Amino acid sequence: MKHTLSILVNNHPGVMSHVSGLFTRRGYNIDSIAVGVTDNTEVSSMTIVLNGDDFVVGQVKNQLLKLPDVLRVQDMAYASSVQRELVLISFSITENNRSEALTICNGFDVKILEMTEDSLLIEFSGNSRQVTNIISVLKPFGIREISRTGQIAIAYRNQNSV
Amino acid sequence: MSSTTEAITGGRLMVELLEEAGVEIVFGYPGGAILPFYDELYHSKKIKHILVRHEQGAVHMAEGYARSTGKLGVCIATSGPGATNLITGLTDAKLDSIPILAITGQVATDAIGTDAFQEADIFGITIPITKYNALIKKADDLARHFEEAIKIAMGGRPGLVLLDFPKDVQTQKTSVRKATALKIAPHHYERPKVKGDPQEFAEVLNQAKRPLLYVGGGAINSFASAEIKALAEKANAPVTTTLMGLGAFPGTHPLSVGMLGMHGTAYANKAVLECDYILNLGARFDDRVAKYQDFAPNAIRAHVDIDAAEFNKRINVDHILHGDLKDAIREILPFVKGGDRTSWIENIQSLKKNHPLDFDNSGDSIKPQDFLQRVYAKTKGEAIVSTDVGQHQMWAAQYYLFDRPNTWLTSGGLGTMGYGLPAAIGAKFGNPDKTVICVTGDGSFQMCIQELATIAQSKLGVKILLFNNNFLGMVRQWQELFYEERFSESQWTYNPNFVKLAEAYGIPAMKIEHKSEIEKGVDFFLKDSGSALIEVMIPAEEKVFPMIPAGKSQQDLIEFKDLGKFKK
Ligand SMILES: Cc1ncc(C[n+]2csc(CCOP(=O)(O)OP(=O)(O)O)c2C)c(N)n1
Numbered sequence: 001m002k003h004t005l006s007i008l009v010n011n012h013p014g015v016m017s018h019v020s021g022l023f024t025r026r027g028y029n030i031d032s033i034a035v036g037v038t039d040n041t042e043v044s045s046m047t048i049v050l051n052g053d054d055f056v057v058g059q060v061k062n063q064l065l066k067l068p069d070v071l072r073v074q075d076m077a078y079a080s081s082v083q084r085e086l087v088l089i090s091f092s093i094t095e096n097n098r099s100e101a102l103t104i105c106n107g108f109d110v111k112i113l114e115m116t117e118d119s120l121l122i123e124f125s126g127n128s129r130q131v132t133n134i135i136s137v138l139k140p141f142g143i144r145e146i147s148r149t150g151q152i153a154i155a156y157r158n159q160n161s162v
Numbered sequence: 163m164s165s166t167t168e169a170i171t172g173g174r175l176m177v178e179l180l181e182e183a184g185v186e187i188v189f190g191y192p193g194g195a196i197l198p199f200y201d202e203l204y205h206s207k208k209i210k211h212i213l214v215r216h217e218q219g220a221v222h223m224a225e226g227y228a229r230s231t232g233k234l235g236v237c238i239a240t241s242g243p244g245a246t247n248l249i250t251g252l253t254d255a256k257l258d259s260i261p262i263l264a265i266t267g268q269v270a271t272d273a274i275g276t277d278a279f280q281e282a283d284i285f286g287i288t289i290p291i292t293k294y295n296a297l298i299k300k301a302d303d304l305a306r307h308f309e310e311a312i313k314i315a316m317g318g319r320p321g322l323v324l325l326d327f328p329k330d331v332q333t334q335k336t337s338v339r340k341a342t343a344l345k346i347a348p349h350h351y352e353r354p355k356v357k358g359d360p361q362e363f364a365e366v367l368n369q370a371k372r373p374l375l376y377v378g379g380g381a382i383n384s385f386a387s388a389e390i391k392a393l394a395e396k397a398n399a400p401v402t403t404t405l406m407g408l409g410a411f412p413g414t415h416p417l418s419v420g421m422l423g424m425h426g427t428a429y430a431n432k433a434v435l436e437c438d439y440i441l442n443l444g445a446r447f448d449d450r451v452a453k454y455q456d457f458a459p460n461a462i463r464a465h466v467d468i469d470a471a472e473f474n475k476r477i478n479v480d481h482i483l484h485g486d487l488k489d490a491i492r493e494i495l496p497f498v499k500g501g502d503r504t505s506w507i508e509n510i511q512s513l514k515k516n517h518p519l520d521f522d523n524s525g526d527s528i529k530p531q532d533f534l535q536r537v538y539a540k541t542k543g544e545a546i547v548s549t550d551v552g553q554h555q556m557w558a559a560q561y562y563l564f565d566r567p568n569t570w571l572t573s574g575g576l577g578t579m580g581y582g583l584p585a586a587i588g589a590k591f592g593n594p595d596k597t598v599i600c601v602t603g604d605g606s607f608q609m610c611i612q613e614l615a616t617i618a619q620s621k622l623g624v625k626i627l628l629f630n631n632n633f634l635g636m637v638r639q640w641q642e643l644f645y646e647e648r649f650s651e652s653q654w655t656y657n658p659n660f661v662k663l664a665e666a667y668g669i670p671a672m673k674i675e676h677k678s679e680i681e682k683g684v685d686f687f688l689k690d691s692g693s694a695l696i697e698v699m700i701p702a703e704e705k706v707f708p709m710i711p712a713g714k715s716q717q718d719l720i721e722f723k724d725l726g727k728f729k730k
Contacts, residue, residue, distance in 0.1 A: 062471035
């Protein structure tokens with residue numbers, strides 16, 4: 001099962017190594033990791049997606065909490081939360097399929113950043129499934145380059161939200 | 163923000179902060195990047211510096227000092243090779259949860275990252291092995307880092323911390339002498355409140371017919387011996403300890419069943435199979451003890467630990483109490499009832515009688531077990547004993563009965579050959595009035611043998627008991643039992659003359675080879691308070707029993723008397 005951990009850490013050098021090193025050392029695999037500073041410049045937020053059962057994730061959580069620079073660990077699997085990834089995709093188009101491509105982009109709520117004669121550069125954000133989805137739909141056009149941020153997440157204040 | 167006074171250099175401040183923390187002794191080795199600190203140390207009247215011969219020795223000495231006194235151990239090295247020489251010892255301290263502060267010099271801040279002379283990223287290298295580490299970029303941050311580091315090393319589950327000081331930070335001036343605000347959360351150093359239900363916890367114990375207490379190194383770190391004894395006596399429950407827990411419960415106590423695990427006693431390992439309740443007190447279900455999920459297969463399992471990450475890490479348990487061991491036992495004690503456990507205790511007694519620790523002492527050769535028993539008798543069990551790693555380590559664990567905590571110093575987690583001699587030196591500095599014995603093997607001894615000079619230089623009364631089998635004995639034992647006697651690279655075809663070697667350092671030494679010399683040997687070895695080395699020649703074929711073969715569990719224990727069967 002995929003788990004998303006939202007982790008608050010002190011924002012100073014070496015903390016990222018401490019956290020990611022812990023995963024490597026204990027044999028846990030990271031699917032994605034996204035880091036950014038919070039409104040408090042001394043604190044960063046990390047979102048780590050990993051694959052593992054409740055036991056593994058419990059271990060990860062316990063070990064993370066032992067690091068002095070880790071301030072909070074929240075497992076989103078037990079909270080209703082919003083999860084997003086941002087992806088930038090550049091792909092090929094031809095005169096013949098340009099309108100088809102634009103229709104798809106419209107349907108997916110995509111932002112078009114650049115259009116040339118033979119290419120489109122788009123921006124899309126959604127949950128991981130949606131991102132994977134749009135990539136596979138655009139694949140037949142011929143993808144030139146993809147840049148994906150990794151997932152970020154935040155729990156809803158009202159836990160009844162979906 | 164901070165209390166300010168006259169500005170002093172970072173190096174000066176480092177010395178003052180160590181003094182304020184009550185540090186009386188440090189073990190180290192100087193070099194360019196740590197010279198400003200050493201220059202300030204020169205003036206200190208409170209801190210004694212022990213100059214070692216190799217930085218690995220410095221860490222092990224700090225460990226021996228910390229384990230035998232319960233205080234913080236401090237070791238110091240310069241940047242680059244000095245710092246990397248610490249690594250084995252640091253990893254050792256990490257695995258055995260020993261409170262150590264390691265101080266390293268670093269190249270100047272503007273040279274960091276340029277592959278400068280003697281630069282090594284010791285901060286990065288030690289991330290996986292430290293409880294906490296930091297590279298200090300300016301002298302103003304020094305006080306805070308020191309306070310945090312020492313609190314983390316000593317707090318909660320104790321551990322290793324490392325502070326890396328660039329040379330210019332040691333010469334920079336600062337007037338920030340005291341941290342007003344720490345950056346780490348209090349739960350990393352404050353003693354946690356006991357979490358769980360002590361009454362319910364005690365009741366499960368009360369209901370048990372065949373309870374067994376399983377005591378680990380956490381009992382030593384928590385100074386919980388008195389509480390454990392009270393608990394065992396009140397509950398009338400037998401006690402087994404891990405290798406790390408030896409001494410936390412008196413080895414001579416009628417309720418003691420000795421050590422459990424790979425080379426534990428047969429009766430302890432059998433008690434584990436038969437008990438209906440096992441209470442883990444500060445142990446970690448290490449794989450040398452609890453191989454599989456069916457550890458203590460007939461028992462309800464309960465666990466008390468200060469480190470929440472240890473719960474259900476390797477072995478699932480039914481009841482948990484989270485907190486400092488001493489506090490936790492104090493909280494459950496009032497709810498503990500005696501109960502009639504006569505038949506269980508009788509059962510244990512008959513296990514002890516039918517499966518004793520055993521060896522064949524018939525021939526003319528000296529048996530290490532016999533020799534250790536005599537050393538035990540002669541020292542009345544009051545010595546502090548350190549060991550290296552191998553057969554001698556296990557014989558010492560089996561045949562020297564430890565009645566008091568902090569008297570048994572061994573590398574349990576990492577199994578570091580080379581640990582014994584420097585650990586004994588550290589312990590002797592911390593306990594000048596006690597007999598300190600290093601039990602070692604001809605292989606291990608040569609790993610940190612240069613520290614003989616440290617003994618000589620300080621005229622330290624450390625006793626060295628060297629069992630020479632001209633083999634890496636434990637390796638040989640495995641090769642004999644599991645690799646059809648192919649002794650690949652385990653035999654020494656060259657060993658130095660150990661007696662002459664010791665004498666070269668001014669350490670009185672003697673070698674014995676025959677049983678008839680034992681008495682003379684023990685007397686020579688322990689006759690006064692000075693240093694001495696005794697080299698005891700033992701048969702290469704001698705093995706450590708009982709033994710649970712690697713990868714097997716309690717059911718598969720081989721006793722001395724089963725050896726014939728096993729080999730066929
Ligand atoms: C630094 C290190 N290297 C290798 C080993 C593997 N090892 C474990 S026991 C042992 C043999 C130890 O021989 P010795 O010190 O002579 O003791 P004995 O077993 O003969 O009593 C070895 C090589 C180790 N534990 N530590």
